[in-house]
Structure formats: structure tokens, C-alpha cells
Amino acid sequence: DVKVTQSSRYLVKRTGEKVFLECVQDMDHENMFWYRQDPGLGLRLIYFSYDVKMKEKGDIPEGYSVSREKKERFSLILESASTNQTSMYLCASSHLYRGASGQHFGDGTRLSIL
Amino acid sequence: GENVEQHPSTLSVQEGDSAVIKCTYSDSASNYFPWYKQELGKRPQLIIDIRSNVGEKKDQRIAVTLNKTAKHFSLHITETQPEDSAVYFCAASRPRVGAQKLVFGQGTRLTINP
Numbered sequence: 557d558v559k560v561t562q563s564s565r566y567l568v569k570r571t572g573e574k575v576f577l578e579c580v581q582d583m584d585h586e587n588m589f590w591y592r593q594d595p596g597l598g599l600r601l602i603y604f605s606y607d608v609k610m611k612e613k614g615d616i617p618e619g620y621s622v623s624r625e626k627k628e629r630f631s632l633i634l635e636s637a638s639t640n641q642t643s644m645y646l647c648a649s650s651h652l653y654r655g656a657s658g659q660h661f662g663d664g665t666r667l668s669i670l
Numbered sequence: 671g672e673n674v675e676q677h678p679s680t681l682s683v684q685e686g687d688s689a690v691i692k693c694t695y696s697d698s699a700s701n702y703f704p705w706y707k708q709e710l711g712k713r714p715q716l717i718i719d720i721r722s723n724v725g726e727k728k729d730q731r732i733a734v735t736l737n738k739t740a741k742h743f744s745l746h747i748t749e750t751q752p753e754d755s756a757v758y759f760c761a762a763s764r765p766r767v768g769a770q771k772l773v774f775g776q777g778t779r780l781t782i783n784p
Contacts, residue, residue, distance in 0.1 A: 560713075587769040596679065598759055598774040599714070606769040614771065615671070646714070652769070659704075659772060661713040 559583070560662035562647050568668045575634040577665050579647030586652035588630035589659065590614075590622065593644040605630055606652060637669045672697040674762050676775025684783050689750055691778045693760035694742040700762040703743045704772070705734060708757045717758075718745070747780075755782045 563578035581588065587606050591599040591614075601614030603622040611622050619641060623631040630649075634641055645665045650658040673696040683689045695703075704719035720727045720734045720743065727734050731750075736743040747754055757779050761772040 589769070589771075591774075596776055598674075598676070598776040599761075599772075600774070601771055604769050604771065612769070615773075650769070659716070661715070663713050 560647055560649050560660050562645075562662040562665050564665050565663060566666050566668075568670060569634075569637050570670050571637060571639060573634075573637045573669075575637050575667070575669075577632040577634075577645055577647075577667070579630045579632070579649075579662055580628050581630075581647075581649040581660075582628065583649065583651070583660075584627065585649035585658075585660075586627070587650040587659075588624065589648040589650075590620075590630065590632045591646045591648065592616070593646055593664070599646060602632065639669050641667065642669045643667060672700060672762055672764065672773040674760060674773050674775040676760050676778060678778060679776060680779045680781070682781045682783060683750055685750055685752060687750055689745075689747045689754070689780055689782075691745045691758055691760070691780070692742060693744070693762075693775050694740075695762040695773075696741070697762065697764055698738075698741065699764040701765055702763040702770070703734070703736060704761050704763075705732075705745050706759045706761065706774075708759065708777075710756070714759060750782045752782050752784060755780060 589604040590602045605624040647662040648659045701722040706714040708714040733746040760775040
């Protein structure tokens with residue numbers, strides 16, 4: 557069974573801090589994704605990656621960056637956290653050739669910026 | 671870019687009745703339409719999906735219909751049970767080179783009343 561693991565379930569940080577959210581998958585998937593989930597807005601794509609060191613902007617990349625140094629790990633970085641980045645963050649992965657049909661999600665990280 | 675609208679935002683039905691959730695999409699090139707179920711505090715999980723070359727797909731009590739001309743698709747749950755209570759998300763994806771992106775609807779909170 558695919559396992560997508562996010563490093564923290566809950567995280568509290570302060571405004572202006574640099575925040576790292578980590579995601580690891582164990583199925584050798586090429587694609588990895590970061591979403592944020594807000595009530596009434598669904599899941600919105602922040603960044604995604606289809607290979608090591610490759611990344612593409614999603615629909616709401618402002619204020620975020622990502623790092624993919626190894627195939628199994630995809631990190632989301634909040635360069636200078638702000639209160640409007642308080643949200644639930646979900647990581648997902650999929651096999652390249654199954655594309656959108658095989659996205660598997662982690663349990664999420666609920667991030668609060670004070 | 672793609673835009674997916676989902677209705678209703680909340681839905682309450684009596685146990686045993688049917689529930690229908692509807693989504694419309696804007697990109698006529700979209701060809702893959704999954705539905706995810708997210709129980710409280712848990713990760714989104716794929717429950718059913720449909721591709722644009724098919725008009726309807728069923729899996730036990732769950733069915734999805736697709737109208738490409740009108741650019742809308744619907745989730746139908748029959749004989750609802752308490753465990754169907756969750757937030758449901760529709761999504762759409764178009765073919766592309768590399769990782770396929772999912773664009774999600776806003777979500778529907780379904781409550782099954784005993």
C-alpha cells in the first residue's frame with residue numbers, strides 16, 4: 557500500500573519564521589504535489605514536481621518554495637511565514653505514467669502562524 | 671486555466687436516501703474526473719473516477735456520470751449509510767506532458783442523518 561508520510565500533524569510557528577514541511581513517499585513515485593486546504597476553497601495546488609530537482613508552480617505559489625533533492629522526499633518551504641498561510645497542508649504523490657489517476661495523499665499538516 | 675465549481679457546499683440526507691453532488695468544469699480538454707472522500711481528520715481518498723470516453727461508471731452504491739457537452743459530472747450515492755458522512759471533492763485534469771495536475775472543486779460536506 558502506498559504510504560505518504562508528512563513529518564508533522566500539527567505545527568505552530570511565528571510570523572516571519574522560515575518553515576519547512578516535509579513529505580516522504582515509499583512507492584518510488586515520480587510525481588509529488590503540495591496542496592493547501594481551506595474551508596470552502598477545496599484543495600489548491602501550490603507546487604509540484606515530476607522528477608528530482610524539477611519543480612513547477614501550481615495555482616498559488618506566492619510565498620512558497622519547494623525542494624526535491626531525492627526522489628522520495630518533497631519539501632515545502634515558507635520563506636517568511638505570514639498569518640494568511642495558516643492552513644492545512646497536504647502532500648500527494650503519483651506514478652508518472654498513471655498521472656492524475658494515481659494521486660495518494662498524506663494525512664496533512666495543520667499549520668498555525670501566530 | 672481550469673476552474674471546477676462544486677455544488678452544494680453542504681448536503682444533509684436521511685439514511686437510506688440518495689445523495690447527488692454536482693460539478694462543472696471549464697476546460698473542454700479535461701479528460702479525467704476523480705472523486706475523493708475525506709473523513710474527519712483523515713486524508714482524502716479516491717473513491718471513484720471517470721474518463722472522458724465513458725458516460726457513466728458504477729461501483730456498488732456509488733456512481734459517477736459525465737456530460738462532456740455540458741461540461742458537468744455528478745456523484746450519486748444510493749442507500750446512504752452513516753459512514754458516508756464526509757467531505758467529498760470532485761476534480762478535473764487535462765492531458766499534459768509530465769505530471770498531471772488536478773483542479774479541485776470546493777468540496778461538499780455530506781451528513782447522513784440516522
